[in-house]
Amino acid sequence: MLLGRLDFTAGRNWGYQLRLGLCPLSERDFRLIAEAMNAQVRLKATA
Numbered sequence: 001m002l003l004g005r006l007d008f009t010a011g012r013n014w015g016y017q018l019r020l021g022l023c024p025l026s027e028r029d030f031r032l033i034a035e036a037m038n039a040q041v042r043l044k045a046t047a
Contacts, residue, residue, distance in 0.1 A: 002036055 003009050006029045017023045027043065034041045
């Protein structure tokens with residue numbers, strides 16, 4: 001289950017930010033979600 005593992009859902013009222021539309025997603029969360037979906041992703045290296 002992803003809910004307890006994502007930085008995005010760490011706060012008590014994490015769902016509220018979804019009501020406002022788009023919200024930032026950390027690279028860590030992005031990778032966890034992709035892994036759960038069995039997706040292969042390539043991210044650009046940041047300098």
